[in-house]
Amino acid sequence: MSIKPVFERYKKQEVFNxxxxxxxxxxxxxxxxxxxxxxxxx
Known part of the structure; x- marks a missing residue:
């Protein structure tokens, strides 16, 4: 399980918020x- 996709998704969510x-x-x-x-x- 890689942490990178989760981090990318989190960053996109932050930008959207x-x-x-x-x-x-x-x-x-x-x-x-x-x-x-x-x-x-x-």
Whole structure:
């Protein structure tokens, strides 16, 4: 049993988690910006 494939899979999972978390935080920033803009309009 080699440990390399497990390590490769783990690395890919880490990259995927990082990308999805960055995307999520970007969505949150856009959401808050929209809310602030709506509040300023009213």
């Amino acid at each position: 990082y990308i999805s978390s960055v995307r999520f935080s970007a969505l949150l920033k856009v959401h808050f910006a929209l809310c602030i803009a709506l509040l300023k309009v009213q």
